Every structure is written in C-alpha cells, then in structure tokens.
Amino acid sequence: MGLLRSITRTTLIALIATVLTFSDATAQADFPSKPITVLVAAPPGGPSDVTTRIVAQRLATRLGRSVVVENRPGASGFIVMQQLARSAADGHTLALSSLVYHILNPALYKEKLPYDPERDFVPVALLARVPYILVAAPGLPANDVKEFIALAKKNPGKFNYGLPGGSGNTSHILMEMLKKAADIDIVPVPYQGDAPALMAVMSNQVEVAFTTPLGATSLIKAGKLKLLGTATAERLSTFPNTKTFAQQGLPALESSTWFSFIAPAGTPRAVLERLNAEIDQILQLPEVEKQLQDLGSVPAGGSLEATQAFMRAERPRWTRRVEDSGAKIE
Incomplete structure (x- = not known):
C-alpha cells in the first residue's frame, strides 16, 4: 500500500510538472495574441514617456503586434500600478516602473500604499539608468x-x-x-x-x-x-x-533612478523570457543607445534573472536612504 501511494504521488508530481511545462510552452507559442498596452504614469514628452516609446516602437516591429503607450499621469503612480495589478497576467499589459513607483512609494507610504510591488508585479526588463x-x-x-x-x-x-x-x-x-x-x-x-x-x-x-x-x-x-x-x-x-x-x-x-517594464504577478515565465529577450536586443541597437544617451540615460538591459536581482537589491538600499534622510510625504 505504501509503495502504491508513493508511486501515485510520484506520478501526480510528474503529471503536474508536465502540465505546467505544456502550459508555459503554449503561452509562449501564442504570445502575443493581441496588441500590447504599456501604461505610463507620466504625461507625454517626459523622460519616462520618451524612453517607453523608443522601446515600444521597436518591440511592436519585432513581435508583429502593435504596442500602445497609454499615459495615465498623477497620484504618484497609484493609478497605473492599480490598473496593472488588476490586468490579466498574460503579458499583454505592462507598465513602466521606476525607482519611485517600485521602491520609494512603499518606503514612504507604507501601509497606505494601495499596491504591493513584490506581491502584485514581476519585473520584465531594465531599460535605462538615469543620473541626477x-x-x-x-x-x-x-x-x-x-x-x-x-x-x-x-x-x-x-x-x-x-x-x-x-x-x-x-x-x-x-x-x-x-x-x-x-x-x-x-x-x-x-x-x-x-x-x-x-x-x-x-x-x-x-x-x-x-x-x-x-x-x-x-x-x-x-x-x-x-x-x-x-x-x-x-x-x-x-x-x-x-x-x-x-x-x-x-x-x-551618488544616485541614479531607473526605468523598467513590469507585468502582473503570475505572468507565464516563458512570456517574461520572450519579452526580456526582445527588449534586451532592442537596447543593444546603436540607434537606440544613441537615443537614450541623448536623453541623458545609460542603456541597461540584461537577462530576466539579472533584472529581478537588481530590483531586489535596490529595495533595502533605498529604503535605508529614505529612513536616513527623514523624508516625509506632505
């Protein structure tokens, strides 16, 4: 009976792994199945908007689907972050995040923040660093x-x-x-x-x-x-x-802010990998490097793992800075 139970458990685990692998592969094969929307919590023409459009234009060409930049400024980024958290986790809705939305807001607003960056979102790609x-x-x-x-x-x-x-x-x-x-x-x-x-x-x-x-x-x-x-x-x-x-x-x-694309938590890994790989290639294009440098930015890029590791490391560093500075929301 114990052997049978062990075999059944092993079979079940293998079956679940197979289903998850198949689902992830299917998600990548079907992606993108419709236009992609990138939410930006800033008005048109600013550095975050221009950076987004530089990447979005070429991402549309590479994916064969339109990529629409939707500007929703105001409320310290709350509007965009809440909209993204409610969006389907399929890679068709992304948002431009930054040091402010992902780390400074949580450090300053604490329990009043209407979203949780670690719970609600997953990093996709690091676009650029911007010095001050x-x-x-x-x-x-x-x-x-x-x-x-x-x-x-x-x-x-x-x-x-x-x-x-x-x-x-x-x-x-x-x-x-x-x-x-x-x-x-x-x-x-x-x-x-x-x-x-x-x-x-x-x-x-x-x-x-x-x-x-x-x-x-x-x-x-x-x-x-x-x-x-x-x-x-x-x-x-x-x-x-x-x-x-x-x-x-x-x-x-010594400080710089940064821009990244993020997706809703639960977005299939294969979709995240696809988006990251395409964006990383875009950021290596000489004309894109020049456009970003003309904005005063330093092109970033990197693997999905590197992006996620970078954003994790930024949290304790800047949280300490906020605490040490004594800055308060007024």
Missing part, C-alpha cells in the same frame, strides 16, 4: 556644491529648492540627503514637473533643484542654469569639468 545632477540659478554666487553649502550655512532657512513632481520622488530624497549630510536648512517648493521646477530656478524663484540631464543639458550649455555637481560615479562626458558629489566630499549622494 544639481543645478542652480545662474546668478547664485556659488560654482559647485561645496560653495553652495557654505552659502546656505550663512543663510539658514532663506534658500529654496525646486521639488519637481512634489514629495516622495528621487529629487526629494536626494535633497533631504544633502540637507542632512551638509547640515543645511533649505525650503522645498513643489512644482508639477521638471520643466516648471527648472523655470523657477532660471528665474531665481528658487536657488537650486535636483534634476536629470534630459531637460537641463541644453539650458546649462546656454548659460541659463549653473551645474554645481553630478550624483554619478564618474564625471559626465557632456560636462567633464564639473566634479561629482564624491569628488566634492559627498560620496553617499
């Missing part, structure tokens, strides 16, 4: 981060910084880290996005702002913004004379 820079009003009498810190210490509470997109994003966390590391008191002024925040810096409404090279490079070169430092491991090739934060005594501020 600190810019200042052209008339500010400081030419680097150290000079700005000295100036801020002489004027506690009198300087303002532009906060693109409001509380809780990477710019906010970095500025709180800078305030704590340098022991300075500067006041946040929220704006709807990067463009209005940079306009405020240019017009001397605020003294500084953390931003990405996408919207700032041409303004810096035109003398409308002053570049104080870069939160990068090495100096930017576009601004070789500007020191990094580490070179100015603040190595802890």
